[in-house]
Amino acid sequence: MNSNLSKIKIAIQSLIEINSKEWEYYSAMFNTRQYKKKEVLLQSGKICDNIFFIDKGLLRIFFMDKDGNESTFYFSQENDFAVDYESFLNRTPSNYTIEAMEDTQVVLMSYKMVVDGYKKLRSGEKLGRLLSEKYFIIFSRKIQNIYTKTPYERYELMNAQFPNIRQRVPQHYIASYLNISSVHLSRLINKKN
Amino acid sequence: MNSNLSKIKIAIQSLIEINSKEWEYYSAMFNTRQYKKKEVLLQSGKICDNIFFIDKGLLRIFFMDKDGNESTFYFSQENDFAVDYESFLNRTPSNYTIEAMEDTQVVLMSYKMVVDGYKKLRSGEKLGRLLSEKYFIIFSRKIQNIYTKTPYERYELMNAQFPNIRQRVPQHYIASYLNISSVHLSRLINKKN
Numbered sequence: 001m002n003s004n005l006s007k008i009k010i011a012i013q014s015l016i017e018i019n020s021k022e023w024e025y026y027s028a029m030f031n032t033r034q035y036k037k038k039e040v041l042l043q044s045g046k047i048c049d050n051i052f053f054i055d056k057g058l059l060r061i062f063f064m065d066k067d068g069n070e071s072t073f074y075f076s077q078e079n080d081f082a083v084d085y086e087s088f089l090n091r092t093p094s095n096y097t098i099e100a101m102e103d104t105q106v107v108l109m110s111y112k113m114v115v116d117g118y119k120k121l122r123s124g125e126k127l128g129r130l131l132s133e134k135y136f137i138i139f140s141r142k143i144q145n146i147y148t149k150t151p152y153e154r155y156e157l158m159n160a161q162f163p164n165i166r167q168r169v170p171q172h173y174i175a176s177y178l179n180i181s182s183v184h185l186s187r188l189i190n191k192k193n
Numbered sequence: 194m195n196s197n198l199s200k201i202k203i204a205i206q207s208l209i210e211i212n213s214k215e216w217e218y219y220s221a222m223f224n225t226r227q228y229k230k231k232e233v234l235l236q237s238g239k240i241c242d243n244i245f246f247i248d249k250g251l252l253r254i255f256f257m258d259k260d261g262n263e264s265t266f267y268f269s270q271e272n273d274f275a276v277d278y279e280s281f282l283n284r285t286p287s288n289y290t291i292e293a294m295e296d297t298q299v300v301l302m303s304y305k306m307v308v309d310g311y312k313k314l315r316s317g318e319k320l321g322r323l324l325s326e327k328y329f330i331i332f333s334r335k336i337q338n339i340y341t342k343t344p345y346e347r348y349e350l351m352n353a354q355f356p357n358i359r360q361r362v363p364q365h366y367i368a369s370y371l372n373i374s375s376v377h378l379s380r381l382i383n384k385k386n
Contacts, residue, residue: 019268065340073336086333089326102304125318126311132325133282139332140279143266146339147258183280 004032007079008053009106015130016123026121029113035100041082042098048087051107051131054078057104058168062176063096072177074138075101075162075169081105085135101169151180155188197225199298200272201246208323209316220308224301228293234275235291241280243301247271248296253362255369256289265370267331268294268355268362275299278328287358294362344373348381 005027011017019028032055035041042048042062052059059076061084067090076082087094117124146155152163155178158165166174166189175185198220205211206254211219225248228234235241237256245252253271266289269275279289283302310317338347348371351358359367359382368378 049196057211061336061339066343071340083258087332119321123318125322127324129311129318129322132322136325136332137279137282137327139336141334143332144256145340146336147264148256148288150259152298176334 004055004105005030005107011053011079011081012127016121016127018121018123022121025035026113026117029110029116031105031110033108035104035106037100037104040099040133041106042084042094042096042097044097045093047091048084048094048096048122049111049137050079051083051085051088051114052098053150054083054140055105055107057106057146058101059104059106060101060169060173061096061098069178071179072173073142075165076123077162077165081131081134083135085132091171101173119181146179151184152188152191154178157187196250197222197248198233198300199299201260204246204272204274205320209292209314209320211314211316215314216374219314222303222306222309224303226299226301228292228299230295230297232293233290234293234299235277235287237287237288237290238286240284241277241287241289244274244276244278244281244307245269245304246274248298248300250299251294251363252291252297253294254289254291255367260365264372265366266335268358270355273329274324276328278325281335287305294366309375316373339372344371344377345381345384347371366382 008030009027032097035057040173041052041059054076056078059082060072061074061076061082062070062072065071074082082100084094084096085095086092091111114128123128145157149157156176158174166180171185172182175182178185201223202216202220228250234245234252247269249271252267252275254267254269254275255263255265258264267275276290277287277289277291279285281291284304307321310323314320338350342350351367351370364378365375366376371378
């Protein structure tokens with residue numbers, strides 16, 4: 001087996017049962033790809049054709065707000081997935097851009113492959129359900145955090161969800177993720193330390 | 194067949210194939226219930242045990258923001274579903290309250306029933322996937338609307354998504370849904386008319 005697929009195999013096996021014959025069939029459809037730091041994996045306006053599984057590296061998912069400013073939505077680290085799932089499901093232009101924050105190695109699950117899996121894998125629909133639930137929970141928490149958490153609470157939640165993110169990402173992206181100014185972020189960091 | 198189930202049958206058949214034997218088995222697990230205007234179907238802090246399908250009437254889903262103000266998240270009308278799906282899936286206390294805006298008749302799909310359906314219906318996992326995708330899309334659009342749309346654009350989207358909502362719901366709930374003040378809403382309405 002391609003050694004780059006060992007982590008995604010574990011990730012998928014944590015969601016569904018997949019036997020060796022199914023894995024042989026399914027895993028032949030994966031592609032792997034390397035991206036350099038700052039390279040774009042998905043450009044907003046394009047249809048998102050792949051779910052990216054991060055084997056190594058770090059991705060940032062962002063969109064443009066109504067004032068034309070970048071708003072960082074999510075960071076995807078090793079063993080996590082990255083996708084504009086609405087664009088992926090509905091085959092509509094993406095609202096998000098996905099870019100590499102570090103040199104990053106990903107495994108690509110194409111739309112065709114995922115739809116094929118719904119039919120061909122015994123638990124393909126379950127895999128789709130669990131991936132969908134995973135994205136639903138991310139978005140649900142994001143909304144709750146926007147409305148119900150203070151900036152300091154959001155900062156604490158970010159540190160719990162993305163350990164070491166402050167060492168891996170420039171500070172202005174952290175501020176953008178928290179929806180606060182860089183000055184406000186500095187005050188929060190000083191409060192913590 | 195209980196005539197109250199005819200609409201939910203159509204809604205489910207629009208998502209999956211379900212044969213008469215499966216429907217006989219599955220539909221026996223539904224409950225139906227009537228709520229008076231202002232009655233609460235789900236109280237925040239409780240685990241959400243049911244997906245509510247609205248046969249007749251109108252529900253409002255809201256939560257408390259960090260300043261202790263009610264924030265209206267969504268309106269569920271006839272033939273739509275209402276649920277705190279994160280609480281429902283994860284069996285955690287709900288962040289949302291669901292209340293009847295009018296005398297409302299609902300069909301209840303319990304958590305137990307949905308999980309049973311994953312196993313017993315041929316397309317049970319697919320039904321779960323499609324319901325999850327539906328909620329994901331609602332939350333995805335909500336986030337996009339918060340960040341990328343002006344209040345007037347949000348107002349136009351609301352009128353498209355919930356026709357006649359302005360005739361069915363007091364104005365302060367509309368303002369709360371749009372995340373603007375009642376004064377701001379009045380200006381938007383005057384701009385439109």
